[in-house]
Amino acid sequence: MWFGILGPLRAANGGVDAPVAAGRDRVVLAMLLLNSLHVVSIDQLVDALWDSAPPATARGQLQSSVSRIRRAFAEAGLPAELIVTDPAGYRLVVDPEQVDVNVFDRRLAQARLAVEKEEWSEAREHFRAALALWKGPALAGITSPAVRRAAAALDEQRLLAIEDTFDVELRLGLERDAIGGLTGLVERHPLRERLRGQLMIALYRAGRQADALAVYRDARDALANELGIEPGPALREVHRAILTGEVETAAAPREVTLPVRALPRTVADFTGRAEAVDRLVRAVEEADFDGPVIQVIDGMAGSGKTTLAVHVANLVAPHYPDAQLFIDLHGHSLRRPLDASAALVTLLRQLGLPGDRIPVDMDDRVALWRSELAARRALVVLDNVASTAQIAPLLPASAGSLALITSRRRLLGLDAVRPESLPVLAESEAIDLLARIAGDRVRAEPEAAAEVVRCCGHLPLAIRLAAARLAHRPRWRVADLARRLAGRSALPELAAEERTVASAFDLSYAHLPAVAQRVFRLLGLHPGERFDAFTTAALAGLPLDDAQDVLDDLVDWHLVEEPQAGRYRLHDLMREFAAGLAARDPLPERHAAVGRLLDFYLHAADASTVGMEAHSSGDVRGWGPAQRPDLVEALPSKLRWLEDERAGLIALADRAIGAGHAHYAWWLARAAWRFLYVNAYHDDLIALHERGLTAAMLAGDDAAVAQVLNYLASSYYRTGRYQAAVTHLTESLRLRERLGDDRAVATTRGNLSAVQLMMGELPEALANARAAYAVWERRGDDRGRMLHLPKMGFVAAMMGRYEEALHYHRRHLLLACERRDQHNVSVALGHIGAVRVRMGAADAAARCLAAALRRQRGIPYNEAEVLNDLGTARRLQGRLAEAEQHHQEALRIMRTVGDRHGEAMVGNDLAATLAAAGGPAAAVEAYRRSLAVSVQIGHRYEQARALAGLGTCLRDPEEARAHRDRAALIFAEMGVAQINGEPAPVEGG
Numbered sequence: 001m002w003f004g005i006l007g008p009l010r011a012a013n014g015g016v017d018a019p020v021a022a023g024r025d026r027v028v029l030a031m032l033l034l035n036s037l038h039v040v041s042i043d044q045l046v047d048a049l050w051d052s053a054p055p056a057t058a059r060g061q062l063q064s065s066v067s068r069i070r071r072a073f074a075e076a077g078l079p080a081e082l083i084v085t086d087p088a089g090y091r092l093v094v095d096p097e098q099v100d101v102n103v104f105d106r107r108l109a110q111a112r113l114a115v116e117k118e119e120w121s122e123a124r125e126h127f128r129a130a131l132a133l134w135k136g137p138a139l140a141g142i143t144s145p146a147v148r149r150a151a152a153a154l155d156e157q158r159l160l161a162i163e164d165t166f167d168v169e170l171r172l173g174l175e176r177d178a179i180g181g182l183t184g185l186v187e188r189h190p191l192r193e194r195l196r197g198q199l200m201i202a203l204y205r206a207g208r209q210a211d212a213l214a215v216y217r218d219a220r221d222a223l224a225n226e227l228g229i230e231p232g233p234a235l236r237e238v239h240r241a242i243l244t245g246e247v248e249t250a251a252a253p254r255e256v257t258l259p260v261r262a263l264p265r266t267v268a269d270f271t272g273r274a275e276a277v278d279r280l281v282r283a284v285e286e287a288d289f290d291g292p293v294i295q296v297i298d299g300m301a302g303s304g305k306t307t308l309a310v311h312v313a314n315l316v317a318p319h320y321p322d323a324q325l326f327i328d329l330h331g332h333s334l335r336r337p338l339d340a341s342a343a344l345v346t347l348l349r350q351l352g353l354p355g356d357r358i359p360v361d362m363d364d365r366v367a368l369w370r371s372e373l374a375a376r377r378a379l380v381v382l383d384n385v386a387s388t389a390q391i392a393p394l395l396p397a398s399a400g401s402l403a404l405i406t407s408r409r410r411l412l413g414l415d416a417v418r419p420e421s422l423p424v425l426a427e428s429e430a431i432d433l434l435a436r437i438a439g440d441r442v443r444a445e446p447e448a449a450a451e452v453v454r455c456c457g458h459l460p461l462a463i464r465l466a467a468a469r470l471a472h473r474p475r476w477r478v479a480d481l482a483r484r485l486a487g488r489s490a491l492p493e494l495a496a497e498e499r500t501v502a503s504a505f506d507l508s509y510a511h512l513p514a515v516a517q518r519v520f521r522l523l524g525l526h527p528g529e530r531f532d533a534f535t536t537a538a539l540a541g542l543p544l545d546d547a548q549d550v551l552d553d554l555v556d557w558h559l560v561e562e563p564q565a566g567r568y569r570l571h572d573l574m575r576e577f578a579a580g581l582a583a584r585d586p587l588p589e590r591h592a593a594v595g596r597l598l599d600f601y602l603h604a605a606d607a608s609t610v611g612m613e614a615h616s617s618g619d620v621r622g623w624g625p626a627q628r629p630d631l632v633e634a635l636p637s638k639l640r641w642l643e644d645e646r647a648g649l650i651a652l653a654d655r656a657i658g659a660g661h662a663h664y665a666w667w668l669a670r671a672a673w674r675f676l677y678v679n680a681y682h683d684d685l686i687a688l689h690e691r692g693l694t695a696a697m698l699a700g701d702d703a704a705v706a707q708v709l710n711y712l713a714s715s716y717y718r719t720g721r722y723q724a725a726v727t728h729l730t731e732s733l734r735l736r737e738r739l740g741d742d743r744a745v746a747t748t749r750g751n752l753s754a755v756q757l758m759m760g761e762l763p764e765a766l767a768n769a770r771a772a773y774a775v776w777e778r779r780g781d782d783r784g785r786m787l788h789l790p791k792m793g794f795v796a797a798m799m800g801r802y803e804e805a806l807h808y809h810r811r812h813l814l815l816a817c818e819r820r821d822q823h824n825v826s827v828a829l830g831h832i833g834a835v836r837v838r839m840g841a842a843d844a845a846a847r848c849l850a851a852a853l854r855r856q857r858g859i860p861y862n863e864a865e866v867l868n869d870l871g872t873a874r875r876l877q878g879r880l881a882e883a884e885q886h887h888q889e890a891l892r893i894m895r896t897v898g899d900r901h902g903e904a905m906v907g908n909d910l911a912a913t914l915a916a917a918g919g920p921a922a923a924v925e926a927y928r929r930s931l932a933v934s935v936q937i938g939h940r941y942e943q944a945r946a947l948a949g950l951g952t953c954l955r956d957p958e959e960a961r962a963h964r965d966r967a968a969l970i971f972a973e974m975g976v977a978q979i980n981g982e983p984a985p986v987e988g989g
Contacts, residue, residue, distance in 0.1 A: 001078060004100045005033050006154065007135025009142065011078065018076035020069055024049055027144045028065045032083065032092035034150050036099050038415050041089040047363070048146035066090060096291070100133045101154065105291055105399035107133075108161055112377075112400070115164070120171045127165040134158055149367045157374050157398070159189070166198045175202035186215070190222045193231060197238040204247050212242055228922035260323040262350045263381065266311040269436045272429030273308055276420055277315070280308075283418050284316045284402060292396040296405045296414060299422030302461030305406040306383050308422065313381050313404055320402055322376035325350050330529075331386030331407060336651065340393040342683075344369050347380070347394065360719070366393045374398040382406070388413030424458035433460060437467035441478055448478040455485035461571075509581070512557065515542075519550045520559060521585060522593050523570060524578030527655040528648025530569045534631050534641070538600035539593055544634060567644065591660060598656050598664040599627045601645070606671040608638035623667050642675055646684060653691035657698070666692035666704050673711050677718070682898060685715040703744075706735040710748055717755050720900035720937025725755045743784070746775035750788050757795055758901055760940035760974040766795040786815055786824050790831050797835050798941060805835045826855030827862065834869040842876035849873055861902065864893035868906045871913060880917040887913055904933040904942040911949050923953045944970035 004010035009026050011018040020029055031040050031048050046058045055061070070080040084091045096102040107130035114123035138154035139147055162185065169178045182199040189195060196219040203212035216231070216239045223229050231239070241247045280295060287293045297305045310326070317324050327346050329338045338346075344365040348358050351372050359365050377400045382391050385407040395403050405411065410421065425433065430453035435442035442449045456462035470481050509517060519540045523531070526539060537547035551568055554560035560568050570578060582590060603626035626632050635641050649672055656664040669692035676685035689712045696704035709732035716725035729752045736744040750772040756765035769791040776784030793808035809831040816824035833848030849870040856862040871886030887910035894902035907930030915923035931946035933939075944967045951964030 001094065001098045002100070003033055003036075003094060003098055004133075004135065005030060005139050005151075006100045006104060006133050006158075007138070008140050009033075011073065011076065013077045016076045018069075018072040018078055020072045022065070022068065023142075024061070025065045025068050025072070026142055027147055028062065028090075029069055030139050030142055030144075030147045032090060033099060033101075034147075036092045036094055036096065036102070039086045039089050039091045039413075043089075044146075045089065048144050051145055102291065104130050104133050104157075108157075109399045111161075111164070111168075115168065120168050124165065124168045124172065127161060127168060130161055131158070131165065146363065149363070153367070153371045153374055156371065159192070160375060163192075163194050163198070166195075166202075170198060170201055170205075173205075175205040178202045179206060190219075191226060193219065193223075193235040196231075197235050200238050200242060201247055204242050209242060213239070216242075225921040226925065228919070228925055260325060260351055262326050263313050263317065263324045263379075264310050264326060266314045267307055269433070270307065270311050271433040271436055272425050273304070273311075273422075276308060276422065277312060280312045280404075280418075280420060281315055284319055291399050292401045292403065294395060294403045294405070294414065294417045296407065296411055296417050296419045297422055298407050298410050298419065302459045303422045303424060304460040305408075305422055307460070309381050309383065309404045309406050313379055316402065317379060320377045320379035320400075323351060323373075323378035323380075325378065326381040326383065328383045329385050329390060331384045331390060336654070337386040337390060340390060341365060343390075343394055345683075348372065362393070369394070370397050373401055377401065379404070384408075385411065387411070425453075425460060425463070427453060427458065430456070430458045430460075430463055433463050434467045434470075437464060438470040438478075441470070445478040448482045451482040452478060452485060455482065509559065509577075512553070512559075515546075516550050516553050519547070520554060520578055521582040523560070524575055524580070524582040525590060525594055525655075526597065527651035528645070529651075530563075530567050530644075530648065532566055532568065532641075532644075534604070534635060535597065535600065535645075536568075538628050538631055539597045541593075541596060544631060594655060594659045595661055595664075596627055598652065598661050598668065600631055601649075601652055602626075602664060602668050602671050603629070603632050604635060604638065604645075605642055605649075605668065605675065607632050607635075608642040609671070609674040639675070642672070646676075646681065649684065650687050650691060653688055653695070657691065657695050662695040662699055663701075663704075665695035666701075666708050668692070669708060669711065673714070677714055679897070682715040682719050686712060689715075702735045703739060703741070706732040706739070706744065706748070709735075710751060713751060713755070717751070717758070718899055718901075720758075720933075720939065722755050722759050722938050726752065726759075729755065742775050743779065743781075746772040746784060746788070750791055753791050753795065757791075757798060758939050758941070760970070762795055762799050762974055766792065766799075769795055782815055782819055786812055786819075786821070789815070790827065793831055793835070797838060802835055802839050806832065809835060822855060826852045830856065830862070830866045830869065833866070833873065837869050837872045837876070840876060842873050846870065846873040846877065860893050860897045861899060864890040864897075864899070864902060864906065867893070868909055872909050875913045875916055880913060883913045884910065884917065900933055900937045901939050901942065904930050904937070904939050904946070907933065908942055908945045908949060911946075911953075915949070915953050920953045920955070924950060927953065940970055940974060944974070 002010070002012045004012075009020070009030055011020060011029065020026055027048055028045055031045055042059060042062065045062055046054045049062065049065075050058060066083060066085075070083055073082060074080050082093055084093050107126045111123045111126035111130065114120075114126060138151035138158075142148070142151070166178050166182060169175075179199070179202045182195060182202060185195050186192075186199055196215055200212040200215050203209075203215065216235070219235060220231055223231055230236075238247075276297075280297075283295060284293060297309050299305050313324065313326075325347055327338075327343055327350075329343060331337045341362050344362075345358055348365070348369060353368075353372070357368075359368060373396050378396065379402045380394070380396060381404045382394060383406050385391050385405055387409075388411050391405065405414075405417075410419070411417070424430075427450060431442065431446075431449050434449055434453055452466060453463055456466055466481060466485065470476060470478065473480075509520060512520065519536060519542070522539050523536065526535065528535075533544060533548040533551055536542070536551055537544045540547060540550075542550070551560060551562075555562050555568070559574060560570060562568050602623060632638075649668065653665040653668055656662060656668065669689045672688060673685065676682070676688070689708050693705065693708045693712065696708055709728040713725040713728040713732070716722070716728065729748055733745065733748045733752065736748055749768040753765045753768035753772065756762075756768065769788055773785065773788040773792060776788060789808045789812040793805040793812070796802075796808065797805035809828055813825065813828035813832065816822075816828055829848045830852035833845045833852060836842075836845030836848060839845075849866055853863070853866045853870060856866050867886045868890040871883040871890065874880070874883035874886060887906060891903065891906045891910060894906055907926055911923045911926035911930060914926055927946045927949040931943060931950070934943035934946055947963045947970070948967035951960045951962075951967060954960040954963065
C-alpha cells in the first residue's frame with residue numbers, strides 16, 4: 001500500500017491506483033491523509049468540503065463520499081476498513097511508513113540530525129531521499145481552501161528542505177553541481193534571499209565572481225521593485241564576503257529567527273520523580289523524529305504535574321533550540337478555561353508575531369501556528385489542560401516538535417501519545433522533599449517525618465506548605481507539626497484529593513489573625529487571576545493601608561503569591577480552599593462583598609476613562625455614586641490600573657451574573673467600553689459586552705439590551721465586521737423605537753449611518769445621519785448635533801458633494817466655537833481640511849489640518865486621520881517626502897490600534913503619494929495591501945480606490961485597464977462618480 005499527498009493525491013496497492021475521482025471524495029481522502037491515525041471530525045470535513053456554507057444534506061453527502069472511497073479502495077485491493085468510523089468523525093488507519101509525507105518528515109529529521117553532527121554526506125543522502133518523494137505541488141488539483149492551506153505549508157517545507165540540501169552540498173564542495181538547480185530555483189522564487197545567497201557562493205567558488213555579484217544586483221532590484229526593501233543582513237554578508245574574498249567562511253543566508261525561550265525555571269528543590277523524569281527524557285532522546293512527540297502528564301491536583309513538566313522541559317530544551325514555549329490553559333481553575341483561539345494568540349505572540357499578523361479567523365490562526373512551527377524545532381508546554389478538544393488545534397503537526405501536556409484528567413481522546421500518569425510521591429521521596437525545605441530536623445525525627453508526609457497524603461503541594469511552616473518555626477520539632485496535622489478535623493478525609501490539600505492549607509490558615517482569615521476567605525470570591533491592595537480593600541471593606549498589611553502577612557504565610565510588586569494571586573488549589581471557606585460565611589455577607597468588589601471595579605474603570613476621547617453613543621450610565629470613592633481617588637495611575645486588570649473584567653462580569661448582581665455585568669461593560677475601544681482591545685470588548693448582553697436579556701431589560709448591542713457594534717465596526725455591526729444596530733434600533741426613546745434612537749441611527757458609509761450604502765447612510773441629526777436639532781442638544789453633523793459631512797464628501805460636506809463641517813465648527821469646545825473645534829478643522837484635500841485646495845487644507853493636528857496628538861484614531869489627510873495635502877503641494885512621512889505615521893497608528901478600515905484608507909493615500917514620488921513598484925505594493933484589507937472587511941469604497949490606483953500604476957496595459965474597469969463599476973454601484981480614479985462631484989441630492 002502507498003498513499004501520496006506530495007504531488008497529486010494517490011492511494012495505490014501494488015501499482016494499482018484506487019479510482020478516487022470525484023472532487024469531494026478527493027477532498028475527504030486528502031483530509032484523512034493529512035491527519036492519518038487521528039480522528040478528523042465531521043465538522044472539519046464539512047468545512048473542508050463546503051467552506052462556510054454547507055448544505056442541509058452535508059452529513060449525508062459526506063457519508064456517501066466515504067462509502068465511495070471505501071469502494072474505490074476495494075477495487076484496488078485496499079482494505080475498506082482502513083477508514084474507521086468514529087463517534088466524532090473518521091480516521092484513516094495506515095502504517096505511517098505507507099504515507100509519503102510521514103516518510104518525508106522522517107527523512108528530514110534524520111537529515112537535520114546528521115547536520116547537527118556535521119555528517120554532511122549522510123545528511124545529503126537523507127535530504128535527497130526526502131525530496132525524491134515529491135511528484136509535484138502538494139495535493140495538486142484539489143481546490144478546497146482547507147486542503148490548500150495545508151498544501152501550502154507542505155510546499156514551504158519542501159522549499160526549506162531544498163535550501164537545506166544546497167547548504168549541505170556547498171559544505172561538501174559540490175558547488176558546480178548545485179549551480180544549475182539553484183539558477184532555476186532563483187528564477188522561480190526571485191524573492192527568496194537564501195537561495196540567492198547560495199547561488200552567489202556557488203558561482204564564486206566556481207570562479208565566476210562577476211556572475212555572483214550580478215545575482216546580488218538582481219536580488220537588490222527585485223526586492224526594491226516588488227517589496228520596496230533592501231536585501232536582508234544575511235545576503236548582504238554574503239555580498240561583503242565575496243567582495244573581500246572571505247567566502248570560505250560565509251554561510252548561506254538564512255532567515256534571521258531568534259530562538260524563543262519562554263519556559264519557567266525549574267524549581268531549585270525539585271525532588272524525586274526519578275523514574276518519571278527518566279522515562280520522559282528518554283522518550284525524547286530516542287524519538288526518531290518522523291513526527292511530533294506528544295507527551296501527557298496527568299495526575300491529581302497538587303501532584304506536581306507542572307513542576308515535573310517544567311523540569312523535564314528544561315532538561316530536553318537543547319533538543320529544541322528554536323522555540324521553547326509555555327502556556328497555562330486554566331483547565332482546572334475557577335477561571336474559564338482558555339479557549340484554543342485565545343491560546344493561539346498567546347503562543348503566536350510568544351513566537352514574536354505582532355498582533356496585526358494574527359488572523360481573526362480560527363482556521364487561519366491554526367494554519368499560521370502550524371506554519372510557524374513547521375520551520376522550527378519547538379517545545380511547547382501546554383499546562384493545566386481541560387480536555388482533548390481544548391488543545392487539538394494547539395498540537396504541533398510537524399516533525400521535530402515536542403508537546404508536553406499536563407492535566408488533572410486522563411486525555412483519552414489523544415492518539416499516539418506517551419502518557420505519564422503521576423501518582424503521589426513515594427514515602428522516601430516525600431520525606432526527601434520535606435527535608436530539603438525544612439532542614440536537618442527532618443532526618444533527626446524519621447518517624448515523625450513519616451507521619452507528617454502521611455498526613456499530607458504524600459502530595460507535593462501539601463508537603464511544601466507544611467515544610468515551609470516548619471522551616472519558619474525553628475523551635476518546633478517535627479513531631480509538633482505531626483501532632484497539629486493529625487489533630488485537624490479534615491484529616492479523616494485525607495483520601496480525597498482536595499481535602500488532602502485543604503488540611504495543609506488549613507494549618508497555615510488557623511494561625512492567621514481573624515482579620516487576615518476573613519480577607520483570605522473573601523479572596524476566594526474574587527474571580528480574577530490577580531488582584532491588588534485596592535481590590536482587596538474594596539472586597540473586604542477595609543482601609544487601603546490595612547488591606548496592604550494583611551496581604552503582606554498572607555504572602556509571608558505563602559497563602560498568597562506576589563509574582564510582581566503590588567500584584568498578587570492565589571494558586572488554583574489555594575483559591576478553591578479559600579472559596580470553600582467563604583462558602584461557610586452567611587450569604588448576605590458574601591453577596592455584600594461581591595457587590596463592593598463589583599462597585600469598585602465599575603467606578604475605577606469609569607474614572608480611568610475620564611479625558612479619553614472616542615465617539616460616544618451619548619447613553620446615560622445608570623449607576624449611582626461609588627461606595628468607596630476613597631479607593632478610586634487613591635489609584636496612582638488609573639489607566640495603568642485598568643490595563644493591569646483588563647484580563648479579569650470578563651471573569652468579573654461572569655461573577656456578577658452568577659452572584660445576583662447581573663446589572664453590574666452591563667454596567668461594567670459600559671464603563672470599560674471607552675478604554676477598550678480607544679486601545680483597540682476588540683476581543684475583550686466583544687467578550688465583555690456579550691456577557692453584558694446575556695445579563696440584560698436575562699433581566700428582561702430591553703433598554704440595557706439595546707445599549708449593549710450598540711456598544712458591541714462599535715467594535716465590529718472598527719474591526720471591519722460591518723455586517724455584524726449592522727445586525728446589532730438594527731436590533732438595537734428596533735428595541736429603542738419600541739421603547740420610544742428618541743434620543744437613543746438617534747444615537748443608533750447615527751452609528752448605523754457610519755457603518756453604512758463604510759459598506760458603500762451612501763443614500764441609506766445619509767438618510768440615517770439626517771434622521772439622527774433632526775432629533776438632536778429638535779431637542780436643542782448641541783452635543784448630539786456635534787456628533788452627527790460630521791457624519792452627514794462624511795457621506796456627502798464620499799458622494800462627491802463637497803460644498804454640501806463643507807456646509808455640515810462649518811456648522812460643526814461654528815457650534816464648537818460657540819461652546820468653546822476645543823476638542824470639537826480641532827475635529828471640525830480636521831474634517832474641513834479633509835474635504836479641502838478632496839477639492840484640491842491644498843494650501844487651505846494644510847492650514848486646517850496642521851491646526852487640527854496640534855490638538856489631536858495622542859488621540860489615536862483622530863491623530864491618524866488628520867496625519868493622513870495632511871499627508872495628502874502635502875502631496876498636492878509637491879512636498880512628497882513630508883507627505884510620505886505623514887502617511888507612514890498614520891498607517892503605523894492604524895495598525896497599532898487595529899483599525900482595519902483606517903488601514904485601508906491610509907494605505908491607498910500612501911500609495912498615491914509613492915506613485916507621485918516616482919516609485920511605481922512601491923505604489924503597486926501599497927495599493928495591493930490596501931486592496932487585500934478592503935476586500936477582507938468589505939470596505940467597497942477603499943476597494944474601488946485601490947483598484948483605480950492599480951489601474952494607473954500597473955505596467956501591463958491590459959491588467960491596468962481591467963483594474964480601472966472594476967473600480968468604475970464599484971463607484972457606479974455606490975453612486976460615486978470619479979475623475980482619474982478618485983471620487984468626483986455628482987449631481988443630485
